[in-house]
Structure formats: C-alpha cells, structure tokens
Amino acid sequence: MAGSSVSGGGGGRPPLFATEKPKRVLAYRLYAGTIFAGILLIWFYRATHIPARGSSSLGWRAGLGLLVAELWFGLYWVLTLSVRWNPVRRATFKDRLSERYDDDQLPGVDIFVCTADPALEPPMLVISTVLSVMAYDYPPEKLNIYLSDDAGSAVTFYALHEASEFAKHWIPFCKNYKVEPRSPAAYFAKGATPHDACSPQEFLRMKELYKDLTDRMNSVVHSGKIPEVPECNHRGFSEWNETITSGDHPSVVQILIDRNKRKAVDVDGNALPKLVYMAREKRPQEQHHFKAGSLNALIRVSSVISNSLVILNVDCDMYSNNSESIRDALCFFLDEEQGQDIGFVQYPQNFDNVVHNDSYGNPINVVNEVNRKII
Template sequence: MESRLFATEKFGGRAVYRFHAVTVFLGICLVLYYRVTHVPGSGAGRAAWLGMLAAELWFAFYWVITQSVRWSPIRRRTFKDRLAARYGERLPCVDIFVCTADPKSEPPSLVIATVLSVMAYNYPSEKLSVYLSDDGGSILTFYALWEASTFAKHWLPFCKRYNIQPRSPAAYFSESDKPHDLHVLKEWSFIKGLYEEMTERIDSAAMSGEIPEQIRVNHKGFAEWNTGITSKDHQPIVQIRVSSVISNSPIIMNVDCDMYSNNSDSIRDALCFFLDEANGHKIGFVQYPQNYII
C-alpha cells in the first residue's frame, strides 16, 4: 500500500444510514399503498388525490435514484508526497484548455479570472501550457488575455509567495479579508488595485466593443482582426489543435470559462490517479466538482 498514489476509503456510519434508508423506503411504500387503495370516487377530490399520487411517485423515484451515491459512499485520498518523491523532475507536461464562445454571455473579465486561476497551479511552469479556445474568435477575448498576461507577472508570484486560495483573483478578492500583516497588506492592496483597474479596462472595452487604438497598433496579434474575421468566419479550432503550435502534452485538462480552479494542487491530485502503478492504466479521466464564478 505504501507504493500506491491514491486510496479509496469508505465513509463511516453506513449501517446507521442504511437503517434510516430502509425505514424511509418502508414509509414510502406505505404511503403509496394507501394512495392506491383509497382513491376517492368521482369528483373534485379524485383529481387532487391522483395529482398527489403522481407527485409522490415522482419523489419516490427520485429518492431511490439518489441512493446510488448515498448507499455506499466513498472518498478518494491522494498521496502527493509520494508522487513528488517518485517522479521528482520527471512529472509529465500538461496542456490546459479554457473554453469560451461568446463575450456577451461569457464576459472576458470572467474568462481571464479562470485563466489566471489555472496559470497559478502548484506545478512546474515549464511543464504547464495554458490555451484559451474561443469559438467566437472575439477580439475582446484576445484583448482580455493580453491584459491578463501583464497582470499575471504580479499575480502568480503573489499566489505562490503566500500560498493563497483560491487562485482566481475574482473569487479571492471577493472572499478574503484584508490581511493583518502590514507588509502583506501593502502588497495585497497593490495587487487588488491592479486587478480592479484591469477588470475596469476589460469591461469598458467589452461594453464599447472597441479596443484602445494604441494597444491595437502596438501589438501585432490584433492585426488578425483587420482581415474581416467574425464570430462565424475565423480560423477553426480543430486546425489550431492539431498544428505544431500546441505542445501535445500527454495530459490534457479542460476547464469551462465560467468556472475557476478552487484547488491549486488539482493537477498533482489528478496525476496521482493517472500515474498509480496498480490502477493508473484503468483510469481515463478525472473529474472535479464545478465552482462557478458568479
């Protein structure tokens, strides 16, 4: 067991819950039996009775289905220390794809908060590649990413210096209180100010639909939108995906743009499953709970 990179553990209290579930099931059966055997005659009361029966059948069905995850609950525990000791500098490269489609329904400032959260993973930076896949081909998304690349030079060191959680700036600054340490407070306030200024610039551009001309002229990447690119006529994502531009790492992580990574060790946790010598070859994907940015 010492060589395993993850363990499957059973929750305690199963017998108590199963006894409770059996009593609930018997109660449901008695209620349904009563409903079926005591249907009133014709009249207004009959329709209401049948309506109650239909509702109770639906809730009974739902309750039975939910027992599939409650009857035998388990949890997975990873051993990241063993992963580090075993692989050290030989950890595999990882490609992360953040997907977005429409800057109107998915604001660019929200998208880059997600991008920044995955850029700040506790993982060797030379083994991590982050790609933003924009089905809409919007210049606004590209501009937001350009702004984020500048802010990241301050945000990523700040995250790793103080090991902050979560690493989405939108979530972090909305949830965290001001630090008490004066030195940390000064840097915290500076980073927060940079983030708010960046967000304001991105939101202003999104509302006006225009990128500041000076930025557009000074960055060659914006030149692509001078050739008539639209949301329905732009370079296909598939063409970009299979080209040599992508690093083609053995591990791919997919994140939707309206979620953020709430655990900076997510990659290492996932690798504990993929690289486990006993069961790693049986695992094709690892899924994490969703955390939406609101």
C-alpha cells in the same frame, strides 16, 4: 487511515491513492434509508389517493404532474442509492508523488477552458478562470492553457491578452503567499485580507492592479472597442475585421505566452505557462456541436502545439478552487498498480454565483457535504 482500504501501489511501493470505507457508513445508510422510506410513502399515498374522475380537469392535470415528478425523483433516488449504500472515499498521497517525481519528470498538462458568449460569460470572469488555472501548484514549464472562444470575440482576445500581462504579477503573488482560491475575481470578492508574510502594501498593490484591469476591461466591454494603444499592437488583433460575427468566423489560433520567447517570465523571473487563444471556424450552415465541438478542435490544436499526456477541462464559469487539483489527479493516473485502469478523474462542482439568500439552494451543500464526501 479510516476503515479498511483497497489501495493502489505496486512494485513494493506504497500507493499514490487509497480507496477507503468511511467510518460512519451506518449513519449514511440510515440517512439514505429514511429518504427511501419517505419516497415509498409518497408513492403509496399517490396510489391510494387517485383523484376521482369527476374532479376538475385542473386537479387531474396537477395530480398527474406531481405523480410524474415524484416517480422521476424516486427513480433517480433508487438509481443513485447504490453509491450511497456502499460509499467509498478516495485519499491521495501527494507527498509520495513529489518524492517519486522531480518537477522535470512530471507529465505535461494541457488545460482547456471553454467560452462561447461574451455577453453571457463576461470576459473578466473568463480570464479569472484562466488565471486560476495558470496559477496551479505545478511546474509552469509543464502547463499549457488553451482558451477556446466559440464566439470568436475580439474583446475576449483582448481580455486574454490583458490576462497574459496580469499573470506576471498574479502567479508569483499566489505562489509566494499561498493564495486560495487563485481566481482573482473570487479571491477579492471574498473580502480577502493579506496572507501570512504578505505585507499590507503588497496586498494593496495587487488589489490595485486587479482594479485597474477590471476598470480597463469594463470600459472595453462597454464600448466594444479595443483601445488603440501600443500594448494592443499584438499581431493577433489583425485577425479581426467588420465581417466577423460570433456565428460566422474563420479559425484563429494565437499563442500569447510562448516559453520559447525570452520575455515569457513573471516579475520574479520564473517561467510562465504557455497561453493559447483559439477560436475554431464557425459557419452558419455547419453544425458546430457546442462544447463537444470545441473540445474536439482543442484536442486537434493542442496536439500540434504541446500534445501533453494529461488534459484538464474547465468551463469558463468554473474556476479552480484548489491549486493542488492537478497533483491530486496525477496520484490516480500515475499510481503504479491501478493508474493504467484510470482514464478519467472528475471533481465535484461547487457553485457560488448564487442569488440573494440562495433561494434555489444552488451551492448544493447537502450534495457536497453529505453525498459527495462519501462517493
């Protein structure tokens, strides 16, 4: 373990996580200090080079705009300097968690995925995120996945229904071959090759199933019509009629995978996580409070259906890129000494839906590789 560590634990047991000082604090301080010095120099330059009164009004306005931007950036840097100055790292001990808790002793986890607009957030992307969280390395009997669809879209419901079937193949594939990331869209987009012990035939079979699903979804998204095939006889589809719009619809709650039903197993015969579709009621005259409103409704609905101790929330465009995230979070929540003081664990976001050549620097590599590593 690097540097000095302030740890959790308790009752003579080793802690489930440690808070460590990273080794290269001086390098980080130098990095933070040079940027701060640069900011001071810019402010000094601005203070000593105020455009003369007589200069063009465009020059004045541009100068003022730059000054405001630089002041804001500088202020932001100063506010966040505190964490850069005294950086810490958190390390979890998932092996100790597994030693201390059998699968049936682990707490239930309710996972909330939010979506709001099938045009901006394509259903294929939404279900890839749902599949990534269904495939967490966690006992499926303890997992309950809720998709909140603020648009109340039949196409999104159809997509989730398709995902509930695809999951029967995808989850065992991920678990048997330790696939990462577990979002099929991200996995196949990265030009994945067969994993250890996964025969090329098995890999190609999965890829083919995924392609079939994508083709089916594309044609439904394109036509906007749900196919009239026996698979779509789920009673949930009867909730929709011509009067329903994204901004004006009644509430819909449908349990698509229910552990109490015998068919809720994957192709290997293992249990599947519970899967729930939810669209809260929306009316044009009533404020819906965006994502916060949907989380509120999710808490109410999940408290009746599964009421788990732990809640995990992801946006529909933020798939899970680490199948052990739940176990990581539990190391904080279940630590005997410090767990009681921890109510919230946040993971950093990584972006990979970037434009060609990443002109906008969206993957925020510096933040992830330098700043966040040490927070």
